[in-house]
Amino acid sequence: MESPWDELALAFSRTSMFPFFDIAHYLVSVMALRHQPGAAAMAWKNPISSWFTAMLHCFGGGILSCILLAEPPLRFLANHTNILLASSIWYIIFFCPCDLVSQGYSFLPVQLLAAGMKEVTRTWKIVGGVTHANSYYKNGWLVMIAIGWARGAGGTIITNFERLVKGDWKPEDHEWLKMSYPSKVTLLGSVIFTFQHTKHLAISKHNLMFLYTIFIVATKVTMMITQTSPMTFAPFEDTLSRMLFGWQQQFSCEKKSEAKSSSNGTGSLTSKPVDDASDKVKKKHPKKTE
Amino acid sequence: MESPWDELALAFSRTSMFPFFDIAHYLVSVMALRHQPGAAAMAWKNPISSWFTAMLHCFGGGILSCILLAEPPLRFLANHTNILLASSIWYIIFFCPCDLVSQGYSFLPVQLLAAGMKEVTRTWKIVGGVTHANSYYKNGWLVMIAIGWARGAGGTIITNFERLVKGDWKPEDHEWLKMSYPSKVTLLGSVIFTFQHTKHLAISKHNLMFLYTIFIVATKVTMMITQTSPMTFAPFEDTLSRMLFGWQQQFSCEKKSEAKSSSNGTGSLTSKPVDDASDKVKKKHPKKTE
Amino acid sequence: MESPWDELALAFSRTSMFPFFDIAHYLVSVMALRHQPGAAAMAWKNPISSWFTAMLHCFGGGILSCILLAEPPLRFLANHTNILLASSIWYIIFFCPCDLVSQGYSFLPVQLLAAGMKEVTRTWKIVGGVTHANSYYKNGWLVMIAIGWARGAGGTIITNFERLVKGDWKPEDHEWLKMSYPSKVTLLGSVIFTFQHTKHLAISKHNLMFLYTIFIVATKVTMMITQTSPMTFAPFEDTLSRMLFGWQQQFSCEKKSEAKSSSNGTGSLTSKPVDDASDKVKKKHPKKTE
Numbered sequence: 001m002e003s004p005w006d007e008l009a010l011a012f013s014r015t016s017m018f019p020f021f022d023i024a025h026y027l028v029s030v031m032a033l034r035h036q037p038g039a040a041a042m043a044w045k046n047p048i049s050s051w052f053t054a055m056l057h058c059f060g061g062g063i064l065s066c067i068l069l070a071e072p073p074l075r076f077l078a079n080h081t082n083i084l085l086a087s088s089i090w091y092i093i094f095f096c097p098c099d100l101v102s103q104g105y106s107f108l109p110v111q112l113l114a115a116g117m118k119e120v121t122r123t124w125k126i127v128g129g130v131t132h133a134n135s136y137y138k139n140g141w142l143v144m145i146a147i148g149w150a151r152g153a154g155g156t157i158i159t160n161f162e163r164l165v166k167g168d169w170k171p172e173d174h175e176w177l178k179m180s181y182p183s184k185v186t187l188l189g190s191v192i193f194t195f196q197h198t199k200h201l202a203i204s205k206h207n208l209m210f211l212y213t214i215f216i217v218a219t220k221v222t223m224m225i226t227q228t229s230p231m232t233f234a235p236f237e238d239t240l241s242r243m244l245f246g247w248q249q250q251f252s253c254e255k256k257s258e259a260k261s262s263s264n265g266t267g268s269l270t271s272k273p274v275d276d277a278s279d280k281v282k283k284k285h286p287k288k289t290e
Numbered sequence: 291m292e293s294p295w296d297e298l299a300l301a302f303s304r305t306s307m308f309p310f311f312d313i314a315h316y317l318v319s320v321m322a323l324r325h326q327p328g329a330a331a332m333a334w335k336n337p338i339s340s341w342f343t344a345m346l347h348c349f350g351g352g353i354l355s356c357i358l359l360a361e362p363p364l365r366f367l368a369n370h371t372n373i374l375l376a377s378s379i380w381y382i383i384f385f386c387p388c389d390l391v392s393q394g395y396s397f398l399p400v401q402l403l404a405a406g407m408k409e410v411t412r413t414w415k416i417v418g419g420v421t422h423a424n425s426y427y428k429n430g431w432l433v434m435i436a437i438g439w440a441r442g443a444g445g446t447i448i449t450n451f452e453r454l455v456k457g458d459w460k461p462e463d464h465e466w467l468k469m470s471y472p473s474k475v476t477l478l479g480s481v482i483f484t485f486q487h488t489k490h491l492a493i494s495k496h497n498l499m500f501l502y503t504i505f506i507v508a509t510k511v512t513m514m515i516t517q518t519s520p521m522t523f524a525p526f527e528d529t530l531s532r533m534l535f536g537w538q539q540q541f542s543c544e545k546k547s548e549a550k551s552s553s554n555g556t557g558s559l560t561s562k563p564v565d566d567a568s569d570k571v572k573k574k575h576p577k578k579t580e
Numbered sequence: 581m582e583s584p585w586d587e588l589a590l591a592f593s594r595t596s597m598f599p600f601f602d603i604a605h606y607l608v609s610v611m612a613l614r615h616q617p618g619a620a621a622m623a624w625k626n627p628i629s630s631w632f633t634a635m636l637h638c639f640g641g642g643i644l645s646c647i648l649l650a651e652p653p654l655r656f657l658a659n660h661t662n663i664l665l666a667s668s669i670w671y672i673i674f675f676c677p678c679d680l681v682s683q684g685y686s687f688l689p690v691q692l693l694a695a696g697m698k699e700v701t702r703t704w705k706i707v708g709g710v711t712h713a714n715s716y717y718k719n720g721w722l723v724m725i726a727i728g729w730a731r732g733a734g735g736t737i738i739t740n741f742e743r744l745v746k747g748d749w750k751p752e753d754h755e756w757l758k759m760s761y762p763s764k765v766t767l768l769g770s771v772i773f774t775f776q777h778t779k780h781l782a783i784s785k786h787n788l789m790f791l792y793t794i795f796i797v798a799t800k801v802t803m804m805i806t807q808t809s810p811m812t813f814a815p816f817e818d819t820l821s822r823m824l825f826g827w828q829q830q831f832s833c834e835k836k837s838e839a840k841s842s843s844n845g846t847g848s849l850t851s852k853p854v855d856d857a858s859d860k861v862k863k864k865h866p867k868k869t870e
């Protein structure tokens with residue numbers, strides 16, 4: 001690829017996340033918390049709990065990767081500048097008179113800008129996680145993928161877990177049962193950057209960061225403009241799962257499990273029937289327990 | 291302050307917790323476990339589980355601070371003397387014939403003495419946690435506050451979490467939703483000792499320990515004698531939350547969120563409406579899920 | 581004991597677990613997962629979640645011991661060979677056409693062989709855990725017992741916890757409320773090997789490993805052939821708990837707690853009334869909360 005592009009990608013990969021992109025990340029995370037039912041009333045009654053939840057929303061990925069690598073989960077508290085930044089954003093979002101911030105955030109362009117900048121931080125987090133995990137386990141590429149994934153998308157798991165402990169939790173939207181779009185795109189990026197780091201991808205890191213960031217920002221923005229649910233991965237997943245798990249279908253076995261699974265449609269991770277499967281589990285349990 | 295007072299405080303700050311104050315702490319913790327419904331019957335049927343729960347009640351704060359600093363949570367098992375002490379207290383409390391210990395503990399003076407000595411250990415734990423956290427993060431004062439808080443009051447969180455895993459759990463009394471009095475006073479002490487440790491408070495550590503211990507012991511004893519719920523912090527909290535979060539009230543915005551929060555009464559952490567707020571959350575979820 | 585026996589035990593204690601015994605362990609663990617209601621349908625719809633659960637079933641003990649010693653819980657991902665082995669076994673078990681593997685596994689001799697070999701790995705895990713914990717805490721024998729126990733039987737705790745997070749969880753079968761047979765035999769083995777390691781048992785380690793392995797394999801196989809629930813420990817437990825906790829019965833106290841516990845039958849860990857005790861707890865809570 002020609003030199004100006006290369007210089008552009010290199011300059012881009014050297015931009016610091018600190019003031020602006022972090023602010024966008026905190027803004028989007030805390031606004032997501034603000035839009036949960038009862039969050040506003042709760043912030044008025046128990047500010048400390050609300051602040052704690054907001055911090056989990058902002059730094060959840062880092063906390064999860066710290067736990068997975070047996071590092072102090074409280075490390076994020078040692079970075080006073082970011083804590084101050086996130087806390088002030090939490091404060092103005094929840095306690096600004098007349099909800100000026102929420103009203104300003106309700107304009108689509110602001111949301112697009114903030115969401116796009118948040119996606120940029122995702123790339124940086126994935127790369128940081130992969131590099132950090134590599135310093136623990138030399139070419140332990142599974143660990144690198146896991147840590148990159150945890151840093152990039154672990155916030156959802158941490159916040160879900162916190163809601164589980166707090167008592168309000170719907171297992172339907174658990175990350176593991178039905179992977180959300182950010183989880184998938186983060187997993188993809190984590191795999192890509194791990195392979196690049198282990199020299200299995202012949203592309204320089206700054207170019208890969210540039211391309212991946214363009215990809216996730218573009219998809220995110222288009223998803224927000226056209227209110228479509230992200231079907232970007234469905235065909236890819238279908239073909240992959242049909243390759244991996246679907247080829248047994250051609251064998252003719254009269255087994256109810258085969259019938260059931262084929263009726264459910266083969267293996268798109270975003271397929272609906274997950275819920276009635278979990279219902280099935282719940283229904284079957286009482287029979288088992290007594 | 292004059293010299294004899296100073297000597298007294300210094301001598302007090304040098305007293306060892308080991309034999310007697312630790313015994314009082316274990317006694318109060320295990321008795322709290324004993325008074326939970328079904329705990330006695332459970333101890334007869336599954337002694338190992340009951341012993342494990344008792345250890346969590348006795349050493350929960352240390353375990354939580356170990357987890358938060360990524361140290362082995364099992365470290366408390368290496369201190370055989372304290373384990374033996376706590377186990378024997380658990381044994382005589384649960385299996386003493388005719389419940390002699392429980393009956394003896396039911397006398398108020400014994401309870402007052404034990405509770406007061408337990409509060410003394412709280413000061414030592416907070417100081418230990420703050421100093422220990424400082425050895426990890428130089429002037430990471432947020433971490434110091436968190437660890438001091440976890441050591442002093444983390445037992446409740448750990449035991450609540452254990453009850454969550456065990457299946458009997460009421461999210462109403464979760465520490466985060468409605469901070470109990472020990473949590474608040476421990477948080478206050480943790481903040482004070484952190485500021486003293488970072489030289490922002492011009493008072494010697496032994497004097498501060500002496501004063502803080504007198505304060506918490508006195509409040510605890512008065513709370514136990516006069517069966518009042520601890521309103522010590524309510525006015526302070528009210529003024530603080532009105533300063534921080536209440537000033538938006540004066541702006542006249544026709545927004546339901548403002549109306550709701552003002553109807554709830556501004557921000558006292560011990561205010562009742564927390565429960566119906568959580569009910570509100572539960573009520574809203576089904577609408578959201580389907 | 582004579583020399584040939586000694587040589588046999590020594591040779592046995594030097595056999596490597598890697599290819600075959602690990603395969604048996606993974607096979608038994610994943611088949612246990614496969615037989616859970618809804619597991620097969622779930623594997624077709626969300627393979628990643630199913631694979632993750634299978635890994636937890638295969639490596640849960642190691643993960644738990646890593647958590648308890650504050651080591652990276654992801655370490656098991658760095659061992660690529662075992663991960664590949666377990667993943668391929670998960671793949672052929674869940675996605676083999678016509679369920680050939682399940683049908684082959686349904687024959688009793690295959691199950692007996694696999695279960696026996698899995699029990700052999702249990703011994704190796706306990707010994708490894710005890711030795712590993714000793715490298716942390718010199719003669720911290722409580723930690724050694726706990727880690728040996730966690731490595732040998734911790735998988736159940738981890739998987740129960742994962743099911744708790746996933747939403748399908750029956751607190752009735754929680755490990756702590758009612759210890760399963762593997763937990764008990766692993767605890768016994770962990771105690772024995774700890775005492776042998778701290779030179780309190782005058783028997784060489786390879787002999788002890790040989791005898792213990794013979795014991796657990798024999799009991800497991802007999803339990804599988806004669807479909808009896810394992811009553812091996814009941815008399816031992818009864819005598820022990822009568823010694824420790826039963827002697828108070830002879831005192832004549834008119835206290836309902838004594839009456840209740842004696843009516844429940846004194847302390848066999850496998851006694852039925854555990855369930856109605858937990859019901860009692862649930863019944864008592866509402867009275868307490870309002």
